[in-house]
Amino acid sequence: MTVNAIVSMAMLKVNADRAGRSVLENFRPFVLDRLYHSGTEAVSTPSLRSAISAEFGIDMPSAVIQTLTNGMARDGLLKKDHGILVFNREDFAKHDLSSSRATAQQNYEMLMRAGVAFAKDDFGVDLTPEQFAGSFLEFLRDETVPLLKTVIEGRPIVADPQVEVGSLKYVVASFVLSAFQNDPTLAVALSTVVKGGVIASALYFPDPAGIDRRLGGLRIFLDTTLLLRLTGACGPDFQRAADDLAALAISRGASLRCFDHTLKECLGVLDASASNVRRGGGHYYGEATEYMVAAGWTYSDVIQFRDAFEEKLASAGVTIHDKPEHVARLTVDEDRLDAILQGEVHYTSTEARYKDIDSITSVYRLRRGRAASSLARAGAVFVTTNTALVRGARKFAKLEELERGLIPLCIPDFFLTTALWVSQELVSPNLPSKQLIADCVSAIRVDHHLWKLYVEKIDRLLQSGDVSPDDYVLLRQSLEVRALIMFDTSEEPENFTDATVEKVLERQRMNIALEADAEAQRTLDDARQREVAVRREAAKTREGLERAKDTLAADRQSLLAKAEAAARGVSLAAIGTLAVLAALGAIFSFPGLLVQQLSGLVSFIISASVFAFLALSLFSLVTERGLPFVHRTLQGHLTRWIGEHVYGTGNWSPVESLGFETIPATPDDELD
Incomplete structure (x- = not known):
């Protein structure tokens, strides 16, 4: 048991239990x-990495910076803008450490x-500031x-009676008390x-007896993109x-592997890159092809690299x-896995989807179906x-109840890099103690x-007396892995940061142009649809x-x-009536039947009817048109009279009666 282990363990446990702060968050x-x-x-992740190393002496892997910036984006400190992460510099003034660092150094x-001065005045010991x-x-x-x-609770430090009076340790203890x-x-100083x-001793805790090499049984299978990156194909x-x-x-004892089908996929990507480089021009998709074209690779360069x-x-x-x-008891529902992966990834290549299914199910079989409570016990x-x-x-x-342990079958690269880095022995920066x-x-x-x-x-912890350096390192590793595994990848923003500032801004401009083109096309399509x-x-x-x-x-x-x-x-009634009256007139024209014997009105009607019938007869004789006409x-x-005055069917237009104007016809082919 060492005091450093106890102090570091206490800070680690309190941070985890009370403050909810992981070791990673300290950075x-x-x-x-x-x-x-x-x-x-x-x-820009590479630019940040260089700046952090130059200013603080910390060699922080890009994946660790990516994990931290992703967390900042989730917390609202960084914003996504056209595929990159941006921030308001004025709002970040409160994160400037310059003043507090200068005060601490003073x-x-x-x-x-x-x-x-105390050593000289009280003990007659001449020391330089560096020696003291x-x-x-x-x-x-x-x-x-x-x-x-002393500094937290105000308890005066008590001199160790075993310390020789006048020794440097005694001088320092006396100075602290004074x-x-x-x-x-x-x-205050x-x-x-x-x-x-x-804080520094806890943050940069030394690795006790190589405990960090306990991943000797872990086989890390890399996907296609990681293999291409590792070999330099992506820049x-x-x-x-x-x-x-x-x-x-490798430093932790793990081994790097790749499945044979992943290797074949890598070679296929390089073949496609060679074709694209040879063809030249156009748009390229994929890190390898984009880098090779931008870097001026020739067709023969790509072929040589592939070989x-x-x-x-x-x-x-x-x-x-x-x-x-395949083993019967280790067989999973691959059809279900296929459907889930397609729903999440949206593959355009069936072959790529099948290869990912093979990789995930292969890791499950390599684990023999056992749960993995830690990286050391995961196996693969x-x-x-x-x-x-x-x-x-x-x-x-989760649906198949396979994830009973802590370590999933498939994890992001930045998660593994961050977990390995933050849970290992973090080498203290090569800086003066003051800084x-x-x-x-x-x-x-x-x-x-x-x-x-x-x-x-x-x-x-001092009273329990059961804390060892190994205990601290193992707990630190476990807590960090658990903190990272809780990271919800559905919230992880897909942002382009793994490049210089110039390339990041170039990507932003390209995304803006692409989004503008897409928006213009959507506007045109919407207009056409509305038309x-x-x-x-x-x-x-x-x-x-x-x-x-x-x-x-x-x-x-x-x-x-x-x-x-x-x-x-x-009409028929009128003509019929006229005919009847005319007939009556004809009857009364016989001798002995005098019209005058009738009443005046009837006599007038009959006489008029006779004359009317006579007029019709003369009209028919002259015009040769009879009663039918x-x-x-x-x-x-x-x-016409009845229609207009009784039924209202005068000179009307059905369209105008509805209150509509005439709408010109549109050819059917214009509706397609």
Whole structure:
């Protein structure tokens, strides 16, 4: 048991239990600071990596930066804009560590100068600031707990009776007590340096006896894109990210593999790239082809690369592995997996989908169907850059109740790289202690309440006495893997950040142009659809008007028929009456039957009828038109009069009566 292990374990457990903070989150402030100082508002992973290394001495893999920036995007600190991540630099001013780092370094320097003066004045010991700093930091490592209680709880440090009076350790202990009790300004500086030193020692905890190499049984199967990146087919930026994963895995004892069907897919991609390079021009899809065209590769360059591809894999530490034979008890519902993957990934190639199914089911068989509670016990895992594939595999595993352990069959590459990096021994940056302490205390800000919880947990762990360095490292690894595995890949934004700022902005401009073209096409398509809809509606309206017109015309004809029938009856009645009266007149013209014997009115009617009948006879004689003509003429006039005055069928238009204007016809072929 070591004090450093106990302090680090206490901080780890309190952060996990109370603050909900993972070890990885401790590195977020470094990324935020460099984003603010980047001079641009676009996120570039390679640029960030270089800036963090130059400023803080931390060699942070691109995948770790990607994981952190994805988390920032989920938290709203970064925004997605046309396929890249951007931020408002003014809003990031609060993440600038410059002022707090400068203050912490000033406190460090002030404390060391005061220590030199104290050693000279009180003990007659001449020391340089560097010599006193070395003795102070050694004292901090040996007496971490008492020093923490001094600055957190206000307990004066008690000198160890076994320490020789006048020794450097005694001088430092005396200085700490004097500074804490007699000088508030030095007490603040002491608190800053102690806290920064404790945070740094916990963050960069040394690997006890090679415990990090406990992944000797893990076989990491890489997907097509990762293999192409690892061999340099996608350019140096992608290759560096893949190299990070390979180096971390191999250093931890894991082995890199690829299935035979994945190798064949890689060779197929390179064949397609060769054809595209030879053809030249046009649009290209896929990292390999895009890089080769942009870098000016020739057809023969690609062919040469393809022919040496297997040797390049071997040089990178990758071995080819046949997929395991099918076993009845380890057979899963591949039809269900096929449907789920198609729904998540939306493959355009059936062959690519089948290869992914083979990879996932092969890993399941290699695990012998057993649950994997940790990377060390997983045995095999399929690693991919395709987060949609990861989602599909996890959805299938849950439905089939295969995901009973912690480590899924298929995981994202950035997850594995981050898990391997953050759970390993993190080498302390090669920086002066002053800068390292200032960086840690300014970046990882812990409030007083949390520091008190740290001290309480330290006391409990000291009393139990069962904490070893191995315990701390294993818990740290387990907590980090669990924190990462909870990452929901459905929330992971698909953003382009793995390139220089110039290339990232170029991709943004390209995406803007593509989106503008797509929007213009959508607008044109919408206009055409609206035009077709209007024309179809007009056609329907015309059809309705024609039907209404036909209906009204039929109604009019029906009314005219009724008017004609009524007119015929009236005409026949009139002519019949006239004929009867004329006949009566003829009868009364016989001798002995005098019309004068009748009443005056009747006599007048009969006489008039006789004369009318005589007039009709003369008309017929002259015009050669008889009573039928008279009947038809009278019937026609009566029909028009009855239709107009009784049935309202005068000079009307069915369309106008509905209140519509005439709509021009549209040719049928214009409606397509």
